[in-house]
Amino acid sequence: MSKDYKDNLPISASGFMDEFMRLKRGSVSRRHFLGITGLGLATAVMTRFPGALSSPAFAAEDLGTQMSIATWPNYHDPATFENFTAATGVAVEVNVFGSNEEMLAKLQAGASGWSLFVPTNYTISTYQKLDLIEELDLAKVPNFSQTTQNPRFTSEGKIDGKTYAVPKNWGTTGFSVNTSKIKSKLTTWKDFFEIAQTEADGRAMVHDYQLTTIGSALVSLGYGFNSIKAEELAKAEELLIKVKPHLFAINSDYQPSMRSTDAWMTMCWTNDGAQLNRDMPEIAYILGTDGGEIWTDYYAIPKSAPNKAAGYALLNYLMDPANAVKEHIANGAPATDSRIIALLPKEITSNKIVYPDEASLTPLEFGAAVTLTDPGRAELMARFKSA
Amino acid sequence: MAITPETKKRLVTAALLTPASLWLFVFLVLPFIAIVVFSFGERAPEGGYQASFTFAQFANLGARAAAFKNTLMLAPVGAFLCLLVAYPVAYYLAVKASPKYRLVLVSLVVVPFWTSLLVRVYAWMYILGARGLPHLLEMVGIENVRLLNTPGAVLLGIVYSYLPLMIMPIYVSLEKLDRRLLEASADLGAKPISTFFGITLPLSLPGVMTGVALVTILLLGEYLIPQLLGGGKVFFIGNALVDLFLQSRNWPFGSAIAVTLVVVVVIILLVAMRIAWRVAGTRQVDLV
Numbered sequence: 310m311s312k313d314y315k316d317n318l319p320i321s322a323s324g325f326m327d328e329f330m331r332l333k334r335g336s337v338s339r340r341h342f343l344g345i346t347g348l349g350l351a352t353a354v355m356t357r358f359p360g361a362l363s364s365p366a367f368a369a370e371d372l373g374t375q376m377s378i379a380t381w382p383n384y385h386d387p388a389t390f391e392n393f394t395a396a397t398g399v400a401v402e403v404n405v406f407g408s409n410e411e412m413l414a415k416l417q418a419g420a421s422g423w424s425l426f427v428p429t430n431y432t433i434s435t436y437q438k439l440d441l442i443e444e445l446d447l448a449k450v451p452n453f454s455q456t457t458q459n460p461r462f463t464s465e466g467k468i469d470g471k472t473y474a475v476p477k478n479w480g481t482t483g484f485s486v487n488t489s490k491i492k493s494k495l496t497t498w499k500d501f502f503e504i505a506q507t508e509a510d511g512r513a514m515v516h517d518y519q520l521t522t523i524g525s526a527l528v529s530l531g532y533g534f535n536s537i538k539a540e541e542l543a544k545a546e547e548l549l550i551k552v553k554p555h556l557f558a559i560n561s562d563y564q565p566s567m568r569s570t571d572a573w574m575t576m577c578w579t580n581d582g583a584q585l586n587r588d589m590p591e592i593a594y595i596l597g598t599d600g601g602e603i604w605t606d607y608y609a610i611p612k613s614a615p616n617k618a619a620g621y622a623l624l625n626y627l628m629d630p631a632n633a634v635k636e637h638i639a640n641g642a643p644a645t646d647s648r649i650i651a652l653l654p655k656e657i658t659s660n661k662i663v664y665p666d667e668a669s670l671t672p673l674e675f676g677a678a679v680t681l682t683d684p685g686r687a688e689l690m691a692r693f694k695s696a
Numbered sequence: 697m698a699i700t701p702e703t704k705k706r707l708v709t710a711a712l713l714t715p716a717s718l719w720l721f722v723f724l725v726l727p728f729i730a731i732v733v734f735s736f737g738e739r740a741p742e743g744g745y746q747a748s749f750t751f752a753q754f755a756n757l758g759a760r761a762a763a764f765k766n767t768l769m770l771a772p773v774g775a776f777l778c779l780l781v782a783y784p785v786a787y788y789l790a791v792k793a794s795p796k797y798r799l800v801l802v803s804l805v806v807v808p809f810w811t812s813l814l815v816r817v818y819a820w821m822y823i824l825g826a827r828g829l830p831h832l833l834e835m836v837g838i839e840n841v842r843l844l845n846t847p848g849a850v851l852l853g854i855v856y857s858y859l860p861l862m863i864m865p866i867y868v869s870l871e872k873l874d875r876r877l878l879e880a881s882a883d884l885g886a887k888p889i890s891t892f893f894g895i896t897l898p899l900s901l902p903g904v905m906t907g908v909a910l911v912t913i914l915l916l917g918e919y920l921i922p923q924l925l926g927g928g929k930v931f932f933i934g935n936a937l938v939d940l941f942l943q944s945r946n947w948p949f950g951s952a953i954a955v956t957l958v959v960v961v962v963i964i965l966l967v968a969m970r971i972a973w974r975v976a977g978t979r980q981v982d983l984v
Contacts, residue, residue, distance in 0.1 A: 558927030571826040687944030695762040695931035
């Protein structure tokens with residue numbers, strides 16, 4: 310049963326890619342979900358009645374009825390957007406991505422349709438240079454507090470004293486191991502690549518993402534995570550191609566395979582590590598003692614945002630500690646704002662996956678802007694995948 | 697000037713064809729021209745396209761030789777496997793099945809097409825994943841079997857997904873088969889097997905060729921199944937394109953590969969059509 314004749318048209322190539330990328334991350338777009346359940350129509354009808362769902366706080370500016378956010382898999386409490394819709398009447402479509410490169414490609418191609426998105430620290434300077442994001446008008450984000458932010462995780466949102474992005478949360482890139490399947494004790498990226506070829510033969514996953522896959526291979530060889538030196542990249546390529554026949558998959562959406570125990574070991578981001586460990590305690594999260602990545606994800610507003618008013622409204626909503634704390638409980642990534650940390654339950658702030666010891670963070674590196682745009686790393690990744 | 701009936705007919709034809717021609721021009725020809733222009737350009741320093749006129753992208757096609765090789769092997773192998781499974785099904789539907797149930801059976805072949813391919817591939821991911829068949833095997837003592845993300849899983853997915861596209865053209869050509877020819881063959885003393893190879897199979901060849909061409913061409917652009925059932929470990933042209941446009945943002949190189957792929961598809965199509973016409977043409981002459 311379709312509500313619109315468009316629903317019966319064959320899917321377009323780009324529409325198909327969008328749906329596929331979303332489903333590939335194990336996620337369905339909010340609009341699709343709302344559409345098939347009829348909730349979208351119900352919301353649309355409700356918003357036609359003044360006062361039925363709107364809140365006086367947002368009455369001053371017309372926010373429209375729809376906006377779109379681009380973000381990462383397993384990254385939000387679904388209730389957040391539902392509550393935002395209930396408070397403002399703006400339905401939020403969630404676009405899920407697997408890499409910063411994909412986000413950048415989509416924005417570069419134009420007309421992404423996003424009014425808010427979640428880039429990672431090392432990409433912001435490139436976005437600013439390409440004039441793809443706008444300087445944030447912090448007056449429209451009164452819930453954001455500069456003074457309660459940990460400066461370690463916020464500096465990359467500011468360029469030449471102007472704020473282009475405000476932090477969502479930070480995290481690390483380590484690896485998850487199903488300890489009921491793998492008995493060896495792993496502590497380093499060197500261990501990861503060794504066990505992938507032996508005890509975890511056919512059961513290990515690496516990201517479909519050059520930054521972390523190449524970076525971790527570099528670290529395991531004793532080089533820097535961000536290296537773009539030709540001879541070091543050549544060694545990393547050699548290692549990756551040697552490991553490849555032993556891999557289960559090259560995929561950044563590793564939770565489904567880890568949960569089904571098809572995969573026993575994977576490169577992993579903090580929030581996924583925390584979620585996996587919460588639901589399956591045998592899945593341990595390990596930070597390489599030889600190094601790896603530390604990161605911050607930010608919120609930014611594209612210059613091309615079709616609904617900036619709603620983008621700011623959602624950003625402000627997400628910056629409210631009372632809302633943000635629910636997000637952090639749901640996604641399991643550490644907060645950058647001390648007001649949120651104060652509200653988090655003790656079992657989260659004492660969780661070593663989420664808030665590791667300072668010492669284990671020391672060897673980690675933030676991604677560098679140059680790795681995002683370096684064609685050498687992109688080609689290496691392609692050669693690895695086509696090998 | 698009076699409009700002759702002939703002119704009027706032509707004007708009507710032109711008017712009827714205009715929407716389709718415009719549609720094709722705007723949504724097929726123009727984007728393709730853009731891709732061709734991109735393919736002679738350069739990658740901008742931050743990624744994307746930068747105007748230029750160079751053949752460097754085409755000279756670099758060798759860097760994706762593996763993707764071309766894998767795709768050019770997968771497409772015919774996949775199409776052949778589909779054909780092996782599809783022919784008996786089409787034969788049964790067109791020749792053996794009782795006319796009473798034929799429509800129902802044909803619908804059963806088509807109905808899965810109404811469900812999104814993604815959903816169906818996800819179902820296979822579940823069946824082949826550790827909670828599906830391997831779990832059942834574990835119950836009978838066979839442990840740690842891995843079916844998902846293997847070449848076998850990719851081939852299975854391909855045969856499953858493309859089967860209706862192979863069955864339908866073969867079914868159509870078999871359905872048109874003149875039964876009197878079969879009777880004549882039997883009357884003249886041919887065994888069923890000779891009748892099949894002497895009459896049924898040759899007469900269904902146009903359908904077979906259409907099916908093979910259809911499946912091969914679609915397989916040349918296949919991206920989803922190797923990614924989801926193969927774990928993204930084997931790189932096809934479709935995967936190379938996605939990577940070049942979305943990851944390394946090298947539009948000119950991606951465009952050069954896309955243009956090359958279109959040329960390959962056109963060549964395959966022309967060859968397949970020529971063979972199909974020849975087969976169909978001569979047989980039809982025989983029939984008259």
